[in-house]
Amino acid sequence: MAPKKGSAADKPYIHEIEPTAEYDEFIKKLEVFHSARGTSFEKSPKLQTMYGHVTVDLLKLYKAVIAKGGYDEMNKIQKAWGALANELGMWFEDNKGMGQLSFQLKQDFYRYLAAYWVKDQFGKEPPPKEILEQQSCATRHGPVATRTLESFNQTVKRTGTDTPVKETQTTDNTPVSGNRASGRLREAPPQRIPFQPETGPTRGSRQASSQHATPNANQGLTTHGSQPPPPHHTPQRHDPNNPLHLIQAQQAAIRGASSTFTPSNPETASRLPEGYETRPPITVPLRPVNTPGNNPAEFIRRQRQLRAEPPAPARPIAPGAGFDGPNIYTRCLQSLRSGIPAEQAFALNHLVKISYERGDKYKFESFLGLAEGLIEKGLEVGNLFYHVDWQVAYFGTDETEDIGILDGANSTGDIIERIHKLKPKAVLDYMQPADFADRLVRVTEAVLTIRNMLMLQENAYYMRDVYPLKDLLCIILHLPSYEMLVELKHFALDIAEQLTPGMELNSEDPLYRSLLAQLDSTDRGTILTALRAISRISMNLDATNKLQNVPPSVLQNIMNWLLLNDEELMDACLDFLYQYTAVVPNVESLLSAVNMERVVPHLVRLLAHGAKRVKEDLILEPERKDSASEEVAPLPQDLQEKLSSTDEPQRCFHWLQSLFEEDSESHITQIAIWQAYQSSFGGNNRNTLSAADFIRNVSHVYSGARAQIIRGPGEVQRFIIEGIRARTCPLNYETKEEYARCQWVTASTPANQKCGIFFPSGEKMWHHILTAHLGQTAGEDGKFENRELEVACQWSHCQRYPQPTKVQLSQLTRHLKTHIPLPQKRGLAESTESIAKRQRKSYVVPAKTMCITWEQTLVTKDERKPQLDQAAGIPLSAVLVLRNIARNVVKTESEEELLKKEEHGGESGGWNERLFRPVMSRLFEVMTENKAMASYIASLLQLVQQET
Known part of the structure; x- marks a missing residue:
């Protein structure tokens, strides 16, 4: 039975072709056979199953049918083909789908393998293709193996001439009961086409006459007034002895009225038209046309009207007709420079989209005048809020000219002073006229277009030499603090961030002063962008970004922002401080503006920002395996007494479990283990x-142990037991607890041998050492008197008391307990630790490891040395700022003043002593535990210590 539908992992087996050499040879034989027979052959037929289409393996199908007795035998059993489909891995849950699948599988065997089966299994020529492949497998023409031309002709004659018996007669509305009883599919009844009267005109068309000459799909219908032929009408046969005519006659009788257009051999017909779906009829709207036949009066009237009216004169062609015009880029540029508000609105609307979508190819240098047009449009923002009309003069300006004339050749150096002199207009932040709002939107779109285009590096290089853009940025950044201007100011800061890496700005530059003024804002986005723009000044140039004349309030704000839990803001502040502290005068200003004794400890805390503890186990000595020995440990006294009273073979089992363990790589001689058992x-x-x-x-006892005989080169043969080895310490077969060996060495033993007695617990071994080796006697209560002894610890390899020493007995016993190992129970323990111990073999000496931990902050890979991790992020920026402070603070005037105070009895040491002495222990700790930061901390400590 087919499995229930589930996931793909639940499918037991899906039929598929196994491309083996046997399969390839079988397919080649079938191709040669069908080619000689003149029949079609498909080597990979496909069947539809509940898991999709599967490709039938004809070799598997052929072997499976032969194993069940052959094609004829399977047809005698009901639902045999459905059961075979299940065995081959073709599944269907519903009976309808399974019936279709079994019929298609039977048909594939009948079409491609039946004739080959007759020749291969019975050694005779198969029936002709006219009575085998060209017939359906559902027809009743007898078994395939015994089918002959004579029996086939008799079947056709009986079907065409004789009166059918009651069991084989079928009506149009009654299915064949015999087919249902035999498990086969029902044959579809002949299609009935209802009568449709003619509705066309009485006069025949040209196409109608041609349709009578060419047969088409509608020839199954009779002409008007005629009746369709009866469903069982048999056409006249030309040659009664020709089997082909007999076949066609029989098929025509079955097909009925539509037999004219059914292929003569449906079994060999192509399956491609089965999935074809006809197109729906196309409705064409019709309108009446006035002709002399249907409307002669209207036709004559229109003809008279055409003759009476003179022809209209030819119109001249309008200028530009037939010309597509410029492309969208040129159209936007010309519209922007035209000054017409509607054209500029069109241009800016498209320029914003083009600069955003095509920013990688839209360059200023390809469209001359585009940058100037956008800047001129952006300068219109001044007229919205001030009584000024900014204009750009590219040929120099005089001091006597209007305040609104900007120097386009060298930039306007006093642009900020001019802005302060302007008279503002009365503008409401939350309510503006429509014309004002439209003009502000156009200005914002112009600045946004510049911002989008400057994201391309080539455009940024081009625009850094366009000086009116700097004036535009200063004008925008000094606009009033209205909410309607927040977006416009952010666009201006983004533009400045892209321009400053290629610009050298001194402390008097208007753009530099305008960016510093933004650091007094309370908008996080404004502060971040302004800090980035300032820190990137001349980044791509050889000139140094000195960052001079930074107001003390700005420095104090930066130190306060470092205390916030905002990584992005902290990173921007540290980048600024790294550039700022690289110049000695700036460090002097920093000492006077902020309390550096509080700033430095916070920077040291940032060295561990985002750090995590990393643990690693280092292997000092690798795991090793003790070599096997022929010497078997003696049986402990308690086990000896217990096993002496045990019967065989149980005693042998327990003895083996106590003194031996499995080891596939070791062996022991049979004589050695037998002698140990005898002893x-x-x-x-x-x-x-x-x-x-x-x-x-x-x-x-041990399933892996087996007796063998081995002989080495030049040796006599030896009888061994492979797969076991002797334990170093016996094991209690009941409690699975290892015994401990006493390793006390005494002079009384020959050659200073160890005691070697086994004890099941540490307490008994401790009692044994005190009584047997130290000569102490327990009292009546079982306790030993704590007296002073002069003894030496003679435990093997002990260096604690190598010479006789006077110690208290309690102190000595505490030392002796360090030599007594804890018992290891190897039973079915419940804890994870005991399970791990049980899985470890006693002859395996575990590896000696050491666990180390350290701090790891954000790291990145070095391109030159990928195997090394380089420090990155906030910890790296913090240590670089600390290193700049330590290097430059000793060069300031404040350092000299502090040293002068030291000469007059002040605190010793300079600024490095005051700033870094309280955090020296933390610096050493970070250097020790953070490998990526170690080199940077070492250079910082070197700068601090050489000055102190």
Whole structure:
């Protein structure tokens, strides 16, 4: 049964072609067979399933049908083809879809594989294609393997001449019950076309006569007044002995009235027209035409009117007719320079779109006069708020000229003073006349176009030499503080940000002074853009951005903004301070404007901005594996007593679990393990296992252990057990707890050997050391007296008390507990830690690691050394500002004054001592824990310490 619909992961198997050598050879045989037979062959037929189309693997289909007894045997079983489709991975949930799929699968076998099956399996010639491939698989012409031309002719004669029996008679409205009973699809009844009377004119057209000569899709209909032929009418056969005529006669009888246009062989017909959908009829509006036939009076009237009226004179061609005109770029430029308000509105509306959408190709140098036109339009903003009409003169200006004339050749140096002298107009911020609002919108669009175009670097290089643009920026930035002008001022600041990297501005430049004035604003966007524009002055030039004459109020504002939790604003302030503190006079001004003793600790705190703790495990010694030994550890005394009273083979099982463990890379000789077992229980009165039974039990306890015989080059053969090894310390087979070995070395043992006795717990080992090795005796209460002893710790490799030393017994026992290992339980522990210990083998010595942690701030990759991380972001900017302060503060006049006070009994040290001494420990800490910042902190500490 087909699976339920679900996700793609739930599908058990989907039929697909497996391109193997056997498949390719099979397809080649089929192509040669069908080519010699003269029949069509499709090597990859497609079937529709519930998961989409699948391509039928003809080799799988052929083998599956043969395995079920062949084509004829499957036709005898109801729903056999549907079951085969499921087995091959073709799924459908509903019965209707499964019926169609099974019929198509049966038809593909019948068309492409049935004839080959007869020849391949029975070794005889298959039936002719006229009675096999050219017939449908749903027809009743007997089994394929035994079908002959004579039996086929008899079937056709019986169908065409004899009276059909009751079971095979079918009516137009009754489906074939026999087909339903056999599991096959019903045959569609002949199509009935209702009678449609003629509604056209009585006179025949030319097209009607041609339609009688050419057959088309409507020839199935009879002429007017005639009756359609009966559905079972059999056409006359020309040659009764010709099987082809018999086939056509039978198909014509089945098709009925529409048989003329049904292909002679529907099985070999193409399937492409099945998906074709006819176009709907196109309705064409019709209007009556006055002709002498249908309206002679109106036709004569119009003819007389045409003869009476003289012909109209030819009109002259209007200028420019037939010429498309300039492109949109030239049209906008000319409209902008025309001065006509409507044309300028059209031009600016399109220029804003063009500069935004085509900013990568729209350049000022390609359109001469565009920059000047936009600037002139932007200067109209002065007339909106002041009694002035700004004009640009490109041939120099005299001092006696009007205040509204700007110097276009060298820029206007006193533009700010002129602005202060202007008389403002009475303008309401929230209510303006329509003409005023329209003019302000046009000015804003002109400035926005400049701003969009300057985002392209080539346009920025071009506009930095257009001096009227600087005057326009100063005029806009000094407009009144109205909300209607916020957008316009932001556009001006964006323009300044793109221009300043290629400009050298001194402290008296009007644009520089205008940008500094914006730092008194309370608008975050204004402050950010102004700080960026100031910090980028002459960034692309060799000249130094000195940033002189910065007002103290601006410096105090910058220090206050550093305290805010705003990364973008802090970054802009630190960029400004880095440029500002690079000049010695600026550091002098900074010392007098702000309290640097509070600023420096905050800059040091910013060194860890966004830092996170990073942990890394360093491997000091890699993990290693102890080599296997033939020596088996002795069985502990408590296990010896417990196992002595246990019967075989259970005693052998427990003994193996206690003294051995699995290791696929190790082995032990059979004689060594047998001797160890004999030494443990050989003297017991109970009967022990034989050697063969013992070796066999090893494989029962450890599934990976197996007895083998090996022989090396020049060696005698050895009998080993591979897959196990002896434990270094025994294991309690019940509690899964390892025993601990006493490693006390005494002079009484030969060659200073270790004690080597195993104990199940640390308490028993501690009691053993005190009594057996130190000679102490417990009291009646089981406690030892705390007395002073003169002893040496003889634990193996202990360096704590190598020589006899007088110590209290309590102090010595605390030291002895450091040698006693904690027991490791290897049972089915509940905790994660115990599970990890259980999974680790006892013969594996874990790696020695050391965990280190450090601080990591924002880093970036170095293009020259990609493997190294370079510091970046706010911590880097903060350390660079601190380094500028440490380098330049000792060169200021304030440093000399502070040193003079030191000579008169003041505090020793200069400004570096006062500023950096309180934060030295933090600087060393950052240098130690932050690898990316270490080199910068080291250079800062070097500057601080060499001066102090």
